[in-house]
Amino acid sequence: MQDCYEIKKTDELVKHLKSNGRTDPYEDFDYQLQTNYAWVYELKNGQVVLIGNSFRHGGLLFRDKECFNGIVKADKFPIENPDKSLYDFEIDRIKTIHKRIDFYRNHLNTVLKFDFQELTREAAQAYIKKVVGRTIKKLTTDTDLVALIAIFGEIMRREINGKWVLEKWYGTFNPYFMPKILNPKNKIIPINDSVLISIKWKVTFIDTILNNTEGVLSLKETRKYHECVVLTD
Known part of the structure; x- marks a missing residue:
């Protein structure tokens, strides 16, 4: 990763989750953010995956929790809202x-x-x-x-x-x-x-x-x- 995160499509993130032991990403998540209700997965290899709440608009793969927590604190994910108003x-x-x-x-x-x-x-x-x-x-x-x-x-x-x-x-x-x-x-x-x-x-x-x-x-x-x-x- 050039940055500490990568923007990916939902199917890519689901595939990555399955390869890291999360056989059912729709059920086997760690928690939802209380702001945008995105799904969060903390992997054993230290990476963090975030998927938009509808599972239709992709998400992000973070190198580690430090990167993830920093972006959550900033309250601005490096990915645009779909269907912008x-x-x-x-x-x-x-x-x-x-x-x-x-x-x-x-x-x-x-x-x-x-x-x-x-x-x-x-x-x-x-x-x-x-x-x-x-x-x-x-x-x-x-x-x-x-x-x-x-x-x-x-x-x-x-x-x-x-x-x-x-x-x-x-x-x-x-x-x-x-x-x-x-x-x-x-x-x-x-x-x-x-x-x-x-x-x-x-x-x-x-x-x-x-x-x-x-x-x-x-x-x-x-x-x-x-x-x-x-x-x-």
């Missing part, structure tokens, strides 16, 4: 979404041919109408959608004096973050879902999104299931 593609900007509002406003202005300099409900209305139209024509990108979430979320945040919060989820291998709004009552508003559902069903009435500020679960309750990061300046 908009949250995967925009992960770096989403991590600092509260500082990327101008970027996303400028992005939508450029793509949609507007010139809004301020975040207003009027701007949000124009943006979502245009994005819905482009979605029908299959022109909408993941960046467009995250930009719309950022714009609607920031307008809501300012109106209710809330905060951005990132809810951490896991794909087959690696984490991604869903940007949401935390209201003053410490309840999480899934602004991301509201925007994406509106786009899916071609709903352009912005009050449906921006007036829904009660929130669902509390931050405390949500943290029982997902790590949450409240973004502050």
